[in-house]
Amino acid sequence: MGILEVKNVGKRFGGLQALSDVNLSVAENTVHAIIGPNGAGKSTLLNCLIGKLIPDTGSVSFDGQSVLGRKPFEICQMGISRVFQTPEIFGDLTVMENMMIPGFAKRDGAFELNPMQRLLAQKDVIAHAEHALEDMGLADKRHMNAASMSRGDKRRLEIAMCLSQDPRLLLLDEPTAGMARADTNNTIDLLKRIKDERDITIAIIEHDMHVVFSLAERITVLAQGTPLVEDTPDNIKGHPKVREAYLGETQEVA
């Protein structure tokens, strides 16, 4: 029984069956990769997990509790965090403030009326945010407006924000897209470290096979809305169907 159980999930957009009969079980404290061609329904699946979309059929449960019918913020408070495919950050706020918000969400819950507290007096949250920024190598940008960062930096910021909430399940949608090679490697290391240090489960969507094969313990291949295979990385690498539908012939696997 995994920490995340997806059973028979289906989702339709008008005439398009984006997901059909998806079953997925993610074991606790593992890194589970979801790969597949463009438009396979990977992001849609993640959207169903965090309440952005409601599946037409099937069930999704996290840690034994159903997430369906809950609002996004409730799901997040249950311990699921997500990094989006196009960075979703607080563009008008500084990098530091971006980092503090998840800190407050973690400390104070979904809503706290504290207009008389002083922002600068929240030492715990600040310290935590500082630490997370250092970890991500964004410390020198802390006073910058998040919107005016380059895109690679935005993505790193978003990962840092999600991590600083201490989620139990971290959903990553192409976290290293657009990241420089060095930073991609740093991110891989960071995720590995986090996974080992904390009790955290990671589900990751990536098209960068270097990242997938360095991190994943199990891989699900999704194609046209249904899982094609689910297996260990080594088996996936050699899987002829996967090579044909997704990896392509020339792909050198790191």
Add this chain to the structure above:
Amino acid sequence: MNVKPDFSKGINHAETAPAFLSVWDMHAYYGESYIVQGISFNVHEGEILALLGRNGAGKTSTLRSIARIGDPQVTHGEIWLDHQPLHKMSSHEAARVGLGLVPEDRRIIPGLTVEENIKLAQIAPPIGWSIERLYDLFPRLGERRNQEGVTLSGGEQQMLAIARALSRDIKVLLLDEPYEGLAPVIVDEIEKTLRVIKEQGMTTILVEQNAVRALQLADRAVILDTGGIVFDGSASEVLENAELRAEYLAI
């Protein structure tokens, strides 16, 4: 090898072969912040130039400056495309001269369907590939022609962005991380396409984080760091120079 060329005296045009696109001492600002700090380079007709550098090096800003978007604001410098002074034009004029940009965040127009997104690109001359030909290249787009563009999956959006550029008869294609978010098979596919259109004489500037991949495709490479050029030479040179790769590309 020419790690830090001295452009302060300007480019000696007599020394180089006639350039198709030439950027000369370009400086650009985002509001108060000085981002593009005096960039000069040449691209020859039918060449693929890889523009490389770390995150925040200024690659996107450089492409945007060439495309005359206005943000960042180019305060100094000249850009010539096929004997036309781009630096005196606005972005739509530059586009009509034959400049095509695939922007890094794809910029699919909300509210328009896939097909409308392409049709939009074919309103202003010159018209390039036909819609049918584009659908042949990207069958997924053909299948989704009446879906709203922004609801496409990430990879599909990328295809649309490239298709949109090709639907115009452009002379120079500026690609800002075109492979991002694409499945490896599709990347192969696009790479093939780029080679094909290169054969047909297209000049391309390719910005890509997967430097190795880009360098394999490119003829020449320019490496940026904090808004300036730190290398300008042939692509194979970079592939061979481990020191350079380690310093500026971390590979």
Add this chain to the structure above:
Amino acid sequence: MLGLNAKDMSLLIVVAILTMCAPLILNPFPADSAMAQFNAGYPDLMQKFVIFGIFAIGFNILFGLTGYLSFGHAAFLGVGSYSCVWMFKLLGYNVLPGIALSVVTSGLFALLIGLITLRRSGIYFSILTLAFAQMSFALAYSVLSNPKFNLTNGETGLQVYANDPQWFHNSERLPDLPHIFGLSMRATQKVSVGGWEFQFNTGYYLCAFIMLICFYLAIRIFRSPFGMMLRAVKSNQQRMNYTGLNSRPYTLAAFVISGMYAGLAGGLLSAVDPLAGAERMQWTASGEVVLMTILGGAGTLIGPVLGAGLIKYFENIFSKINDNVLHGWFSFLPDGMEDLMVTLIHPFVGKGWHLTLGIIFMLVVTFLPGGLVEGGQRIGRMLSRKKSKEADSPASTEPAE
């Protein structure tokens, strides 16, 4: 101090000094001089400055921080005004119960309306709030003033009549006008110094004091985690929800707080002048506070107060400059010149004050984006940059062309 950092503290102190000395500062010209026309240091206008300052500060907590543009805030101002006058009618002329009630009722009213309108965002929210306010206005203006059930006294405005109960009012000891423990709101100490005359008015100081508290609270809100959450709402609600935060209660809280500020302002309007008219709830009144906030600088601390001041100044000072006054100013010129000057200026003052205000709106927003505050900052920056440029220009190493 007071939980503020040095910069905010000095801002608060400056504002405090300015408001406390307003009767002096706003009367820079001797009473008999031609320029006395521009003096603004009389009780009514000073009261308006601070009361509309409160209104705009509160509006800015909603609009400046969350970006939710309410076009119906005047409804809360109106409710506050009516509540306060009702307290006068029922209890007596002491202003404290009235002010307290106006904050409470407007808060409740804002809660009710906020619960409904905040289900939408953007322009849809603006129009919902506008619709509620316009309905309130229409009801107050006619329906709720029918003789059978007269809650608002319609066109005339709610006021205290001699036959009202006023249970705790004692005409012997207390003034027949709003007062605070016997000290009439109208009580004005006039002090003449040379050609100058300064007026120190109880109502003004009460309002000014309350405004300082409101301003202080607003600074605290801006600088609190709550304030940051409100800015997060403006920036990206989506991300907020996926960060485990429920944005609705935050916006609702901001809406209610700003509604209470508006109600307080309404209550104070009645406290210094015990008549509450329905026009206070009309869309033009809601629009006015929007204009004040933008004019001063939305999202800045002091901007809305400046915006409120500017608009009220025009309304009260410019509208009173008639041709007679103009002739007075230019009487030193030869006759032809005098008439020419008067003809030139005439369209912009007196009954043309709207024209000047419209032009000011356009100029400010075109040339000082971000409002008066940002305009000020820009000018400041420009000056300081010029200075620093001058200072280090000899050493500069601009690349030679």
Add this chain to the structure above:
Amino acid sequence: FTNEPTGSSVTLGFNVPQTGPYADEGADELRAYELAVEHLNGGGDGGMMNTFSSKSLDGSGILGRKVEFVTGDTQTKSDAARASAKSMIEKDGAVMITGGSSSGVAIAVQGLCQEAGVIFMAGLTHSNDTTGKDKKANGFRHFFNGYMSGAALAPVLAARYGKDRRAYHLTADYTWGWTQQESIAAATEALGWQTVNNVLTPLAQTDFSSYVAPVLNSGADVLVLNHYGGNMVNSLTAAVQFGLREKQVNGKDFEIVVPLYSRLMAKGAGENVKGIFGSTNWHWSLTDEGSKAFVKSFGTKYGFPPSQAAHTCYVQTLLYADAVQRAGSHNPCAVAEALEGFEFDGLGNGPTLYRAEDHQCFKDVLVVKGKDNPTSEFDLLEIVEITPRAQVEYAADHPMFAGGSLGSCNPGA
């Protein structure tokens, strides 16, 4: 007392609508005020000072002090009007406030003047409440009111249109509209008319088609428009557009009545007013000496004849000045005493009484009708009858005016 004049001049506050829909009326009021000040200070031809029965004014200002004035904009909003009046009192030291072009504003400013301790000489205000339930000891009204309109108009209407008439009222949905409707309905019903319906129309209404259209099927044969200003222009226009005036109902010609008329409104309504009856406080075509003198000095100065609003404002200024002169003081209590029960003549409406009980003037009221063949752009109304004062008088405790109390005069600080 408040703002006691000490120097060589005395300041009056003229508070009129300078912006908003009544701006033209306000502008005419201001002209009248300026003319009055000129006359009080001995300038011009003296206007009605020469015909005024009281001879205490001599062109040397008021009590020997030169008259100065300040102006303000009421915007036809109670709040703005009060703010403007307050600035005149607090900043400019005005001892008397006058003006206004609507009842809401008049009542609001009257209340303020009572509290502040200055005299208020109302401008154009027609609601019964101004000297009814909202009357104030410091406030005085020269203008006539809804009741008087009804009392003057009803007999003329009955004579022209017959006693067997069914009236349909459209009424502006606020205090003034209600009191006027009540007055007209009462006066016409007393003469045998029936009121078949009274429909309240929103203040902000601009297109009255949906109110006018049902009138024809209601069985009514008279439409009474209790509207003023833009409302009146628009409702009358709609009524004419729908062809009401060509209709025959119950075997009679359909008629439209506009109880409160002014020349400026008639101008706005254009052709539509021709032949339509209404009442007015004063009209420039009156031929008594006072009116003639006023029209002459106003017309000479400005090039066109004064409106009724201008007339009232001019008269109110003279009356105030005269009262001060007679009382020998600007003290509001002394002024009020001088005005209360004051009988005078020569100011255009025949012998007039400022009644002490409610500070309302009693004088002749004009019944007018839209002129069929105007000779100029000012010649829009034709006087049908000058209703004598006796016919429009009422008891001070008349139910339509009941409720308030005058209180006692407040001299302020």
Add this chain to the structure above:
Amino acid sequence: MDAILLQVLNGLDKGSAYALIALGLTLIFGTLGVVNFAHGALFMIGAFCSVTLQRILNASFETISETEKDFLGNPLKVKTPYVESWFGPEVGASIIDWSVPLAILFAIPIMIAIGFIMERGLIKHFYKRPHADQILVTFGLAIVLQEVIKAFFGANPIQTPAPDALSGVAQLGEGLGLQIAYPIWRLIYIAFALLIIGGVFAFLQFTTFGMVVRAGMADRETVGLLGIDIDKRFTTMFGLAAAVAGLAGVMYGPINAPNYHMGMDFLVLSFVVVVVGGMGSLPGAVLAGFILGILEAFASTTWATTTIPGINQIIIYLVAIIVLLTRPRGLMGKKGVMED
């Protein structure tokens, strides 16, 4: 039955006015996303185009009358319009009589020019600015335009009557046994509104213009990269919107006498109509205009006001609230247009 049909006509008539104003507004506000508080002023200026033309046609010379006297007792100056002396009294009088229809021709170029100037001179700089700034600047502009008109024409309404031939009452449905008398000009107004609405729809439907402008609004930068000069199209759009607003004003003149603040009277209402219709949707705006017009007409019947007192005062806002609460983006709104 007659009464109901009459109110339906009234509703269509009001609806035509709302729909026309909302149509112009939604071209700028719903499509370009510019909160244009000066739209009402454009409507008003349209109406004053007729007033101006009327004044021009009425330009007169004066002759001193021997018999009549003016109000001061001096000999009366009789005014004769030049057109009457040039074309003879009859033709001249009928030219003046037809000044409102003539004003349509007069207003089109003027309004387009005003739209161009406004966009090029002012609004252009505000596309990228926050909506709040747009409100401030267009509100300022609206005040200025109003005050200028007031300075020239005064605050009083000025009649611009329909030509005599068109100002009577038409008897409708006599063949059907109905007796409906309805002013001819109001019927013309309905027809005119439908014509303009159809024309604008056709223009946007059968050309790529609408799509380009929508795209340009969503993302100017990218549209520029595709070689399209979006500025020019925005300017054209503004001219079109101004012309629609102006024509709505010209035609409205005979229904209600124009005054300088008529624009403000309609302003709030037209925003409500556009939003109820849904941002970004032209058909939505038109539909909402007619629905609200008809509802307003019925809410003002005696039956409605006695059932629910004051319903005529609040109906529009009430309906707006109900619509917006049940349909998140109004009747036919597009996703993402000014939702944040």
